[in-house]
Amino acid sequence: MLFPQFRFVVISLLGAVLSLLVVIPALRNRDKPGATGLLMVAPGASLFSLGLTLFATPLPDWAVYAANNVVVASGVLLGFGWLVTVGEHTETIVPDRRVFAAGGSYFTIVQTLALTDPLHHLFFSPIYLRQSEPLLVLPLPLNIVHILCMYGLILAACGLLFSDVLETTDARRTQSGLLLACIVPPLALNVLDLLGITSLNWTALGFVVMTLGIGWAVLRADFLDLVPVSRGRALRSMSDPVVAIDTEGRVIDANPAARDLSDVDSGYQNVTVGSFFQPFPDLVERLKTGTEGTIAVTHGGRKRDFSLIVSEINGRGDSPLARVIVFREVTQLKQRERELDLLSQVQSRVLRHNIRNELDVIKAQNEQLLVELEGRRAELAETTISSADRLLSISSKTRVAEQLIESDENPTMIDLAATVEQLxxxxxxTYPEVAFSDRLPNSCPVETLPSIRLALDNLVENAAEHNTAADPAVEVVLTETDDEVAVSITDNGPGIPEQELAVRDRGRETSLEHGIGVGLWVVDLVIERSGASLSFESDTGGTTATIRIPRQ
Known part of the structure; x- marks a missing residue:
């Protein structure tokens, strides 16, 4: 008989020591949900195990009585702490002052009754220090009521975890499942003792298993590290309005942003969409039909633009149950679009009309001066004509870029070899002083955007126009494989400055007259739209620009 008793004491002491290990991860992550509760669970489990150890040793009545008080205190820490742990994890309880005030009040009342039991005999069973009759005759000792209360707290926590396992996915579900599994061993062993099924209270063994489980949850399932956020909390925190509507056109749920938009505080569930969004009749019609798109409403004295995103919720057999509508606010985006549209119109009108007309006048007058003047003055007139030509070219390319942005192209089959040859x-x-050469196959069909011709045209033009070599030359080479078609344009000019290449790689704009220019901006736009790629190899001996077009 001594060996089982000794084994029980060892296991109880082991439970008392190991339970305290839970404090380490809880302290390291004390700002994370669940840590606060574990800082109560760990000492509670340790004290409970220590109390069981004292019960197993021959002690006088007063010592047994003291041990029982320790177990009572630890029970409060365990029950309350576990509920706080699970409540934080499942986002159902916020451990604020009110929660701790309630727990502290309960702890104070229970401990007061336990410590003063020799005076009234209302808390413990009659076996402890019975020196007088109880003050009242109760159906159950208050200690049993206390134990049932703690069971209630722990079972409530188990219910929250079980619900969380059913409703969540991935890491959140794994964490909740592990926490649920952790509390089962000590709870089950304690119930077996309470019902008299076991001769000894092996709850401490359950705490050992619980500690190992919590350790596994922390190390393997990122408990206390990966902060859980439920769909409900995410929905409540969204700045975009979200409304759920059933098939009868009634509001099932709405987040705070939606209620703020409709100026409804409470009593919104089960009301019709028309009543919920009464100030916005156009919006009501869109919501009833579940039509996506953008809509403008006036709220709080200002216009707000929303993009409606509709998601259908189906039940068994794909029968419609409801629809969730997210109001993605695009007010700033729409305002920016209107500003850019206005800027585009002004720019287009100025570049296409005013500036071009003035440049034509400047060019025509200087061409006349070039005929009439001689020497230095004639050179100045010729320089002015060249500058006007460059500005006219920039204006034309800007118009091409504008048209390209506004266009909606579809890929088509193009003979790239014939296209390069025509260019x-x-x-x-245009550049008779430049020696053009090529290495092209007889034909090279590839499916791409028609605007790829613009990209090739601009690259060849840049290679020729900015070539300051004594004998300028440009070579175009077209190669093809099963996976892609590559077009390389090589010149023997001065090369592109590294600073300009760095600016292009960063994607930052430069001046239209300098840097990468409008032509290469058009090239980049075409390349991005077509799914191709563009690379440059440049040094003082020249530049090679290579376009790679993947085969579909």
Whole structure:
């Protein structure tokens, strides 16, 4: 008989020591949900195990009585702490002052009754220090009521965890499942003792298992590290209004942002959409039909634009149950679009009309001066004509870029070899001083956007126009594989400055007259839209620009 008793004492002491290990991760993550409760659970489990150890040793009545008081105190820490742990984890309880005031009040009352039991005999069973009759005759000792209360707290926590396992996914579900599994061993062993099924109270063994489980949850399931956020909390925190509507057009739920938009504080559930959004009749019609798109409403004296995103919720057999509508606010985006549209119109009108007309006048007058003047004055007139030509070219390319942005192209089959050949013929006439050469296959069909011609045209033009070599040359090479088609344009010019290449790689704009220019801006836009890629290799001996077009 001594060996089982000794084994019980060892296991109880082991439970008392190991339970305190839970304090380490709880302190390290004390600002995370669940840590506050564990800082009560750990000492509670340790004290409970220590109390069981004292019960197993031959002690006088007063010592047994003291041990029982320790167990009572630890029970409060365990029950209350576990509920706080689970409540924080499942986002159902916020451990604020009111929660701790309630727990502290309960702890004070219970401990007062336990410590003064020799005077009234209302708390413990009659076996402890019975020196007089109880003050009152109760159906159950208050200690049993206290134990049932603690069971209630722990079972309530188990209910929260079980519900969380059913409703959540991935890491959150794993964490909740592990926490639920952790509390089962000590709870089950304690119930077995309470019912008299076991000869000894092996709850401390359950605490050992609980400690190992919590350790596994911390180390393997990121408990106390990966902060749980429920869908409900995420929905409540969203700045965008969200409304759930059933098939009868009644509001099932609405987050605070939606209630603020409709100026409804409470009593909104089960009301019709028309009543909920009474100030916005156009919006009501859209919500009833579940039509997506943008809509403008006036709220709080200002216009707000929303993009409606509708998600259908179906039940068994794909039968419709409800729809969730998210009001994605795009007010600033719409305002920016209107500003950019106005800017585009002004810019287009100025570049296409005013500036071009004035440049045509400047060019025509200087062409006349070039005929009439000689020497230095004629050179100045010729320089002015060249500057006007460059500005006219920039204006034309800007218009091309604008049209490209506004267009909606679809990929089509293009003979890239024939396209390059046609471009070279055109540029040979424009730049007769440049030696153009090529290495092209007889044909090279590829599916891409028609605007790829613009990209090639601009690259060839840049290679020729900015080539300051004594004998300027431009070579175009087209190669193809099963996966892609590559077009390389190589010149023997001065090369592109590293600073300009760095600016292009960062994607930051430069001046239209300098840097990468409007032409290369058009090239980048075409490349991005077509799914191709563009790379540059440049040094003082020249530049090679390579476009790689993937085969579909």
């Amino acid at each position: 070279l013929e055109t540029h040979r006439e």
